[in-house]
Amino acid sequence: MFVFELDSVTKRYGRRAALEGVSLSLPAGTALGLLGPNGAGKTTLLRLLLGFARADSGRVELQGRDPLDAASRRGVGFLPERLRLPGTLSLRRFLRLHGRLADRSGPELEREIDAIAELTGLRNRLGERLDQLSKGLAQRAGFAQALLGSPGLLILDEPTTGLDPLGVREARTWLEAARERGATLLVSSHILSEVERLCDHVAILDQGRVADSGPLERVVRTGESLEDAFVRIVQRERAPSA
Amino acid sequence: MRRALRAFLSLTAEACRDGLRRRFAFVAGAVLLLGLGATESCTTLEIGAVSVNDRTLDPQTVAGFLAPFLFAVQALLVVVMAGVLASDHLARPLEEGSALLWLARPVDRAIFAAARLGGALGVALGAGLILLAGTAGMLVVRQGLAIGPALLAMLGTALSCVVVAALAMAASLRLGRTAVLLLVVVGVPLIAAANSWALASMLIDPQAEVGGISGVLLRFGPPLGFGIFGPVSVWNPYVQEAHAGPALLRLGLWAFGAFGLIWLCFRRMELGAGHSD
Numbered sequence: 001m002f003v004f005e006l007d008s009v010t011k012r013y014g015r016r017a018a019l020e021g022v023s024l025s026l027p028a029g030t031a032l033g034l035l036g037p038n039g040a041g042k043t044t045l046l047r048l049l050l051g052f053a054r055a056d057s058g059r060v061e062l063q064g065r066d067p068l069d070a071a072s073r074r075g076v077g078f079l080p081e082r083l084r085l086p087g088t089l090s091l092r093r094f095l096r097l098h099g100r101l102a103d104r105s106g107p108e109l110e111r112e113i114d115a116i117a118e119l120t121g122l123r124n125r126l127g128e129r130l131d132q133l134s135k136g137l138a139q140r141a142g143f144a145q146a147l148l149g150s151p152g153l154l155i156l157d158e159p160t161t162g163l164d165p166l167g168v169r170e171a172r173t174w175l176e177a178a179r180e181r182g183a184t185l186l187v188s189s190h191i192l193s194e195v196e197r198l199c200d201h202v203a204i205l206d207q208g209r210v211a212d213s214g215p216l217e218r219v220v221r222t223g224e225s226l227e228d229a230f231v232r233i234v235q236r237e238r239a240p241s242a
Numbered sequence: 243m244r245r246a247l248r249a250f251l252s253l254t255a256e257a258c259r260d261g262l263r264r265r266f267a268f269v270a271g272a273v274l275l276l277g278l279g280a281t282e283s284c285t286t287l288e289i290g291a292v293s294v295n296d297r298t299l300d301p302q303t304v305a306g307f308l309a310p311f312l313f314a315v316q317a318l319l320v321v322v323m324a325g326v327l328a329s330d331h332l333a334r335p336l337e338e339g340s341a342l343l344w345l346a347r348p349v350d351r352a353i354f355a356a357a358r359l360g361g362a363l364g365v366a367l368g369a370g371l372i373l374l375a376g377t378a379g380m381l382v383v384r385q386g387l388a389i390g391p392a393l394l395a396m397l398g399t400a401l402s403c404v405v406v407a408a409l410a411m412a413a414s415l416r417l418g419r420t421a422v423l424l425l426v427v428v429g430v431p432l433i434a435a436a437n438s439w440a441l442a443s444m445l446i447d448p449q450a451e452v453g454g455i456s457g458v459l460l461r462f463g464p465p466l467g468f469g470i471f472g473p474v475s476v477w478n479p480y481v482q483e484a485h486a487g488p489a490l491l492r493l494g495l496w497a498f499g500a501f502g503l504i505w506l507c508f509r510r511m512e513l514g515a516g517h518s519d
Contacts, residue, residue: 043514050346052513068509070350078346080514084339088263089256100252105247117302145343145361155346 001028003153004049004186011044020208022058026201031185032193035230036205042188043081045205046157050078063153077151080157083142087131091122091141094130094152095148102149112148119174120144147174150209154178157188172198196226203218204233210212211237251362253344257361261327264487270323270369277316280290281377285384303479305385310474313339313392316377317399317470318434320370325426327399328362328407333414342514355411355508362407368398375401379417391473394486398469401421401493405464406430415507430466433459437467445481464496465489
């Protein structure tokens with residue numbers, strides 16, 4: 001059972017192909033690190049999965065449905081790269097609204113909000129307006145909304161942006177806990193060490209194509225770090241063919 | 243269906259609060275106070291003897307001439323307010339990116355757009371209800387005018403608000419805020435004036451052919467002026483009937499079509515573009 005599937009997907013912005021013939025799938029319960037240089041098409045791929053954009057050709061499915069179907073996003077937690085929070089809301093109201101949209105309500109939702117705020121270190125900030133939070137705290141608030149409702153699939157785009165080293169470590173524990181309860185993870189990141197620790201699968205995009213993908217132990221050769229493998233694969237991809 | 247309704251109600255409540263938290267809410271409040279103040283002072287004035295062609299008009303006849311204008315001007319303010327509020331109520335969260343978080347949930351785009359429209363309308367219609375109910379109340383109690391036309395005109399105002407707000411919202415997905423604001427602030431009074439001109443011509447001579455821009459707007463445009471000015475024109479003792487029903491029906495169809503336009507523009511719109519890492 002695949003949580004998402006892309007089959008020969010192409011997406012263009014004018015003449016430039018952000019994705020070209022991309023085929024990729026993610027089995028349930030796995031953690032996929034989506035890697036690639038700037039402009040490789042990672043965010044575009046996530047936008048297609050969430051129904052924010054349409055593929056020009058090819059097939060995209062999220063949880064067995066067309067991503068434009070709202071039902072495909074049931075049980076999905078999302079943290080965008082450029083997090084923009086609705087500043088005038090208090091953190092509690094923001095999380096409450098997300099909880100309601102995730103089909104939670106009443107005392108159960110309030111308990112979940114308290115628990116997630118506790119987990120993300122925001123327990124004392126629940127009454128504060130979102131535009132009063134520092135960048136790091138705002139990122140934690142982003143994590144809190146993504147983790148709220150125990151989503152079965154977490155889609156995270158550069159999730160540790162703005163977090164201090166302690167925050168980065170904490171975020172890893174939140175995501176590891178999510179994995180332990182069976183959640184599937186799709187993490188787009190430039191921080192390869194984080195991906196290496198958290199993910200069991202990787203997909204490396206370069207210039208809109210999948211340069212390599214598969215289980216971490218297959219993509220990374222013995223004695224190599226993920227960073228070494230990344231550089232080797234991207235250089236191989238860019239080398240002029242003989 | 244239950245999920246969709248729940249999402250709609252939650253997002254609409256938030257969109258209303260968002261509307262109330264904006265600086266524009268103060269402008270709406272000021273308009274409301276000024277409007278009520280104007281009505282208060284107009285309806286407490288002692289009308290002196292008004293003579294036309296050596297015939298002295300009774301005060302109620304004078305009120306019958308002036309009250310429709312007073313009511314219609316205030317109603318148009320409410321319609322403009324709805325348009326201004328809607329002109330970025332959907333576009334702003336999309337541009338800022340905060341809408342992406344809501345739309346990453348199992349929320350249909352049509353639900354989100356309807357909720358944002360509902361939020362803008364909630365604020366505008368709330369303010370409008372206070373303003374127009376207050377105005378109608380003073381006109382009915384102090385000038386002895388009938389309440390029925392005011393209620394019909396309030397319905398016309400509400401429908402006009404939906405039409406203008408939805409058209410402004412749809413336009414905001416393609417045009418910049420300034421352009422949309424200009425369309426609202428210039429377009430609404432122009433259409434209303436053209437409608438009122440056509441209505442006046444028809445009241446004077448029911449067989450009259452209305453040509454030019456007024457004629458085009460009469461046949462194809464949203465009948466903003468008819469829906470508002472039409473019902474209250476019967477306060478004028480020389481007007482027998484206003485035929486407001488067809489105008490209200492057309493406004494209803496326009497409201498439906500205008501929301502359809504938002505949906506058409508929004509459903510295929512690419513979100514979060516420019517982040518093509």
